[in-house]
Amino acid sequence: MSGDPFSPVGERQVAPAALPVPSAAIPETFRYRVKNVLLGPPLATERQAVERLGKPTALAVLSSDVISSSAYSTEELLVPLLPVVGVAAFSLVVPITLAVLAVLVVVTLSYLEVVKVYTKAGGAYVVGRENFGPNIAQIAAVALLIDYTLTVAVSVAAGVAALTSVVPALTGATVWISIGLVVLIAYGNLRGVREAGRIFAVPTYFFIVNMLLMLAVGFVRGALGQLHAHSLHQPQAFAVGTSGRGLLLGASLFVVLRSFASGGSALTGTEAISNGVSVFRQPESRNARITLGLVAVLLGTLVLGVAVLAAIVHPVPRTTGTPTVIAQVARYVYGAGTLGHVGLWALQIGTMLVLILAANTSFTGFPYLASFAADDSYLPRQLTKRGHRLVFSTGIMVLTAASVVLLLVTRARVDSLIPLYAIGVFTGFTMAGAGMAKYHLTHREPQWRRRLAVNASAAVLSFVVDVIFAVTKFTEGAWAVVIVLPVGVFLLIRLHRQYTREDAELEAGAAQACEAPVLRRHIVIVLVDRLDLATARALQYARTLSPDELRAVHFAIDPQEAGELEMQWLRLGLTRMALDIIECPDRRLARAALELAAETTADGATELSILLPRRGFTGGWRRLLHDRSADRIAEAVGSLPHVNATIVPFQLTGPWPGRRFTDRLRGEEPHRLPSQRDTGPRLETSLVPGSTPISEATWRSRVRVAGRVRQVRVPTRIDNPNLECTLVDGTGAILLVFQGRRQIAGIQQGTRLAAQGTVGAWRGRLAILNPRYELLSTPDSERSEPGR
Numbered sequence: 064m065s066g067d068p069f070s071p072v073g074e075r076q077v078a079p080a081a082l083p084v085p086s087a088a089i090p091e092t093f094r095y096r097v098k099n100v101l102l103g104p105p106l107a108t109e110r111q112a113v114e115r116l117g118k119p120t121a122l123a124v125l126s127s128d129v130i131s132s133s134a135y136s137t138e139e140l141l142v143p144l145l146p147v148v149g150v151a152a153f154s155l156v157v158p159i160t161l162a163v164l165a166v167l168v169v170v171t172l173s174y175l176e177v178v179k180v181y182t183k184a185g186g187a188y189v190v191g192r193e194n195f196g197p198n199i200a201q202i203a204a205v206a207l208l209i210d211y212t213l214t215v216a217v218s219v220a221a222g223v224a225a226l227t228s229v230v231p232a233l234t235g236a237t238v239w240i241s242i243g244l245v246v247l248i249a250y251g252n253l254r255g256v257r258e259a260g261r262i263f264a265v266p267t268y269f270f271i272v273n274m275l276l277m278l279a280v281g282f283v284r285g286a287l288g289q290l291h292a293h294s295l296h297q298p299q300a301f302a303v304g305t306s307g308r309g310l311l312l313g314a315s316l317f318v319v320l321r322s323f324a325s326g327g328s329a330l331t332g333t334e335a336i337s338n339g340v341s342v343f344r345q346p347e348s349r350n351a352r353i354t355l356g357l358v359a360v361l362l363g364t365l366v367l368g369v370a371v372l373a374a375i376v377h378p379v380p381r382t383t384g385t386p387t388v389i390a391q392v393a394r395y396v397y398g399a400g401t402l403g404h405v406g407l408w409a410l411q412i413g414t415m416l417v418l419i420l421a422a423n424t425s426f427t428g429f430p431y432l433a434s435f436a437a438d439d440s441y442l443p444r445q446l447t448k449r450g451h452r453l454v455f456s457t458g459i460m461v462l463t464a465a466s467v468v469l470l471l472v473t474r475a476r477v478d479s480l481i482p483l484y485a486i487g488v489f490t491g492f493t494m495a496g497a498g499m500a501k502y503h504l505t506h507r508e509p510q511w512r513r514r515l516a517v518n519a520s521a522a523v524l525s526f527v528v529d530v531i532f533a534v535t536k537f538t539e540g541a542w543a544v545v546i547v548l549p550v551g552v553f554l555l556i557r558l559h560r561q562y563t564r565e566d567a568e569l570e571a572g573a574a575q576a577c578e579a580p581v582l583r584r585h586i587v588i589v590l591v592d593r594l595d596l597a598t599a600r601a602l603q604y605a606r607t608l609s610p611d612e613l614r615a616v617h618f619a620i621d622p623q624e625a626g627e628l629e630m631q632w633l634r635l636g637l638t639r640m641a642l643d644i645i646e647c648p649d650r651r652l653a654r655a656a657l658e659l660a661a662e663t664t665a666d667g668a669t670e671l672s673i674l675l676p677r678r679g680f681t682g683g684w685r686r687l688l689h690d691r692s693a694d695r696i697a698e699a700v701g702s703l704p705h706v707n708a709t710i711v712p713f714q715l716t717g718p719w720p721g722r723r724f725t726d727r728l729r730g731e732e733p734h735r736l737p738s739q740r741d742t743g744p745r746l747e748t749s750l751v752p753g754s755t756p757i758s759e760a761t762w763r764s765r766v767r768v769a770g771r772v773r774q775v776r777v778p779t780r781i782d783n784p785n786l787e788c789t790l791v792d793g794t795g796a797i798l799l800v801f802q803g804r805r806q807i808a809g810i811q812q813g814t815r816l817a818a819q820g821t822v823g824a825w826r827g828r829l830a831i832l833n834p835r836y837e838l839l840s841t842p843d844s845e846r847s848e849p850g851r
């Protein structure tokens with residue numbers, strides 16, 4: 064045969080084999096099949112683009128938090144005022160609301176600049192990291208993670224309060240209803256971003272329409288003189304103070320600032336759009352800016368409208384939390400008739416739904432923010448992994464658990480949660496504004512002075528509000544956030560240092576270690592507990608390693624069992640492989656294995672592989688019946704240089720029902736996988752018009768094939784620089800070989816391309832050498848393309 068692997072094949076040569084097609088489905092576990100039923104089939108990474116959101120859906124998904132705050136911000140603003148100045152509180156409610164909205168305008172303008180500059184992923188964390196460094200950015204990270212967690216608890220608790228306002232009989236089950244709703248929202252998000260968008264869009268718009276309708280009816284009736292102030296002395300109402308004179312009508316500056324801080328909770332969630340720019344369709348930045356502007360206008364309209372109506376009809380907050388202020392305003396506006404009851408119920412249902420689903424903003428923002436911090440090695444790296452449906456599943460589960468704990472501790476009371484609420488988000492506002500101000504001073508882009516003024520003003524104003532909130536709400540629970548925030552930053556920085564040390568240790572000398580000369584001798588030791596199929600599998604695998612010396616070792620904990628093993632070894636005719644029985648008087652298997660490994664490699668010229676049979680058991684209860692000694696031994700011997708511990712698994716029952724292991728050992732049964740419905744990710748592998756299915760490509764034929772690159776081989780420095788990649792199209796697979804090329808721009812795993820050339824042989828496989836090719840799409844372009 065010619066030395067050229069692609070040379071024509073002579074008469075005696077056998078036609079090359081086709082590449083194996085990964086189409087036979089390996090049976091999935093029961094757990095995975097249940098996951099498919101609950102969450103739907105897994106989504107391939109390439110579908111990230113399809114999972115993006117348009118402006119209407121994104122507004123519902125990302126703004127439900129900030130929009131929903133219009134349902135309780137006026138109530139929270141009134142609570143500090145009524146016990147001090149009484150009816151004068153309703154004269155102060157509109158001016159204080161206007162001050163809150165002034166902050167909203169400045170913060171919105173600041174975040175419009177953030178989204179304009181950071182077009183893929185913005186928010187306070189990324190802005191702080193890029194302009195102040197990663198350590199300072201952890202202030203924003205911890206602050207916003209706290210805020211997102213509190214948002215879930217506050218929103219759900221407020222939604223359940225809206226429900227119990229019209230169904231008082233459910234008040235006793237408030238905590239459990241709240242927890243159930245958090246779990247339900249988490250489930251919706253685990254199904255994917257687009258699935259969550261479909262679920263949450265309708266309630267958000269239903270609430271907005273009902274709020275606008277109530278405001279319109281209220282303003283019309285108010286203009287006609289049909290609305291009037293109601294008595295402040297209501298059952299279970301807050302104590303009513305006496306109004307005074309002066310600019311603040313008898314209220315101290317501290318009380319007014321406290322009211323302003325409580326009303327400032329309406330701004331929480333404003334940053335969610337900048338954190339979630341990457342979920343928008345292209346152009347991401349423009350769509351995010353438009354959506355952010357619409358959200359600010361909607362929020363301002365709703366909050367100011369409710370405050371104006373409250374100033375007219377005088378709703379009174381209750382110590383029990385129900386009926387809520389928004390429910391009282393709606394009852395006074397709509398009246399007691401049939402249509403009034405319908406309007407009230409519609410608004411309360413919309414309020415309940417949007418408040419509950421406002422938690423979805425956090426389920427979008429928290430996982431993304433956590434993934435940013437984890438990618439920078441400030442949080443556990445498990446948070447960077449996308450799950451079954453292309454969402455950050457670990458982040459969703461962490462947020463769910465934290466929110467449930469918070470609801471249990473506070474008994475799902477909104478007034479207990481609000482004092483903890485806004486410090487985190489205003490800290491984020493401050494970091495974003497300050498970071499953007501530094502960006503403008505550094506880059507001095509067109510109109511940088513105007514943009515600097517906007518962001519600097521937002522930073523200063525947000526910092527002032529943060530201080531006001533911390534001081535006025537300190538004794539009500541804000542102290543907890545003031546303490547947790549710096550502690551959290553400290554822990555994140557310590558975690559980063561640990562990751563940095565580990566990475567430095569792992570990377571130091573890695574290239575030299577890969578190319579270091581191998582040791583002179585290789586010994587393989589199989590640890591034998593008892594002679595069974597698991598041990599037989601490990602012994603069979605050990606022979607494939609072709610060591611210089613192969614030994615079976617048994618640590619004698621029980622002399623009687625050791626004697627029985629010795630007799631069984633002789634009876635089965637295994638004398639061709641020596642069995643060493645070593646005493647272990649203190650019964651410490653890990654220590655005995657460590658001493659054996661140290662003794663074996665003491666000459667400094669021996670590489671030792673220790674094989675540990677491990678029996679796998681299906682079902683959690685069966686695992687509890689057996690120890691994990693193989694893991695402990697592997698951990699112990701792994702501390703020695705040139706000692707390698709390999710666990711050889713043997714599954715007793717599972718995906719190979721009815722198949723005898725001894726048949727497979729003897730090769731009497733062909734290695735075929737049982738057919739099963741494909742439950743893997745849905746990959747786009749449809750044929751390109753004009754192309755030949757790869758399964759029909761035959762040796763020495765000229766074909767044009769198209770598909771996606773499943774595998775790319777990276778050539779070594781000493782190999783001929785040939786780039787080899789495997790192309791699949793759903794019908795088959797074929798090698799593409801580019802001689803003299805180590806790398807080609809755009810050709811990587813997931814790339815779709817069309818290739819044309821003559822089918823030949825390469826390493827005994829069908830291949831096309833140096834094909835003409837056309838890139839159809841790359842993974843990067845698919846992730847950035849607009850969703851369909």
